[in-house]
Amino acid sequence: MARIPASERRAALIEAALRVVSRRGIAQATTRAIVAEAGMSLASFHYAFDSRDELIDELIITVVAREQQAVIPDLSPGQSLRELLESGILGYFEHLKADPEHEQAMLELTQYALRSPERHPLARAQYARYAELAERSLELAASVADVAWRVPVPEVARTLVAFTDGLTLTWLVDRDDDAARAVAQAAADALSRMAGPR
Amino acid sequence: MARIPASERRAALIEAALRVVSRRGIAQATTRAIVAEAGMSLASFHYAFDSRDELIDELIITVVAREQQAVIPDLSPGQSLRELLESGILGYFEHLKADPEHEQAMLELTQYALRSPERHPLARAQYARYAELAERSLELAASVADVAWRVPVPEVARTLVAFTDGLTLTWLVDRDDDAARAVAQAAADALSRMAGPR
DNA sequence: GTGCGACTGGGACGACTGTCCCACTTCGGC
DNA sequence: GCCGAAGTGGGACAGTCGTCCCAGTCGCAC
Structure with a gap:
């Protein structure tokens, strides 16, 4: 060696x-x-x-630390916030489909960390990072769509993280692309309602 | 013995x-x-x-098999579908808070089943059961609110399951009740939009 | 009461785990 | 070329795992 x-x-x-x-x-x-x-x-x-x-x-x-901007909307302007968010979530979904094992591993690592008190902060940090990335995407999407968030962005971000988490978990079980797309659509719909004209 | x-x-x-x-x-x-x-x-x-x-x-x-109707709205009539769904999801959230370890165990069992091909059907069955319970709640809520689902109920149900899953996972990590309530609200909002006047 | 099958307890098995030890080799600075 | 430190390999350790065996005991049908 x-x-x-x-x-x-x-x-x-x-x-x-x-x-x-x-x-x-x-x-x-x-x-x-x-x-x-x-x-x-x-x-x-x-x-x-x-x-x-x-x-x-x-x-x-x-x-x-390596987790990257997965949910980044493609920034074609002229789209509504709802459309931007949906294509962003669908972008994450493509990432999930491309490497399901990786997301499954992330899920397992979270669960693992949750099981011992001294490792719990690692799980929190993981989700704080997810929320941070979500925040950035949300700010970006709102600016491209020329609207303003009416709910504090960190709150919107946590909701986005929860929605993508749910999408991940259910898709890993069922591998049902249509169902995942329906979730993406519903999530984008709900989130877009938290913004209004600037 | x-x-x-x-x-x-x-x-x-x-x-x-x-x-x-x-x-x-x-x-x-x-x-x-x-x-x-x-x-x-x-x-x-x-x-x-x-x-x-x-x-x-x-x-x-x-x-x-034992999994029971957790997400059952309290049926006070006169409430909108959105309100019924939100209180239903909040009902599930109370159930989660009352016994977090149980939901964490369910999550772990799913992940465990997902790891071997011969056990994968068990995970599918678990989510099929969740979807079945969700369907029943959704039918009930629509009937009390006197509206009709415009999207096939099984599809709505899968989205509801994904949303509650995401709520569960993020709450288990952060134990942030306000964030969970925000997710419940957003989810109820998105789902209620899939129904219309009868 | 007798017998047989259902059930129990304790100890053992081999496989696998995380960790450690120690003799050995290689490298960079002198 | 020499030397101490850095890095390596193989084997061994004790502990835990799932599983098994076997001698024994209980309860019920006859």
Whole structure:
């Protein structure tokens, strides 16, 4: 095995862990499975990380920090806010369909974090990040549609996050694209009503 | 230990398993933990069930079959459909607040079922049941409000399930009652728009 | 009451887990 | 070239997991 500084090994192990969690679930993400995925030995694992828990915590932090603007409306002007929001949510839906395992992994990591008091803040941080990204999309959409939010944007954002979460969960179970699109439409409808003329 | 027929033991073990999953998560629901919760010996477990997998499958089936009308609007007439739906969703929210661990357990069981192809149908059945209950509530609400659904009720129902799912997930993370109420309001608003005068 | 089948308890099994140890190799600075 | 620190490999550890076995006990039908 090539010699790799511990910091790079940490990164490689986190990537390997994410792949294992996505493919087989967090319960199967054992130290040996992660190490095999990364092509390393067990000793390298515990040289880079004190424990498996530390790795999982780092994984959550990494994956949350990396979360990108998924729900970004395509900014063709001349569209109503409702249309912008709907195409934004549908954009997220395409992202979900392109890599369902990733979103399922995110869901599992949240549930995992929810199960121990000391990890609960990680779940909160994850959702704070989602809300932050949602806020930005909402501000952008309102500005393109030339309207103003009548409800505080953070509140609208939390509602948007809840709606996309519900869409994700139900689609992962049913894989029903039409149902997901109906949810997107209803969500865009409800949210757009929280804005008014500037 | 008193002598108990295997069928009763199965029921007792399922109840014990539900308590363990609720309290500590499915990963901690080992045969020994379940047996301790039920006050039995390991042998009794494998006398009643062939394997832990069989127990978990039975647990999901039981708990889904038992799922009751949570989102039932209080039927005071004279309310608009929107109001009926909102109070219905808020009713579910109270149910969630009263026993968060139970809903978290349901979520975990879904995720668990989603992870193996042969268990995936259990997750589908769970959501089919949710949709069925939602349909009934929606029909009832429309009849009390004296309106008709313009969108097929099964479609409305799936959207309602997605919305309540999102509400559940975000509230379990943030425990933010106001945010949950905002989601309920927005969801009721969106759904009520799918109905019109009879 | 006797016998047989249903049920029980405790201990054991092999597999798998996270973690650790230790002898070894490689590298950068001198 | 040398040396200490950084990084590596393989094997071992104790603990926990699901499952199984077996000797024993109870209760009911006859």
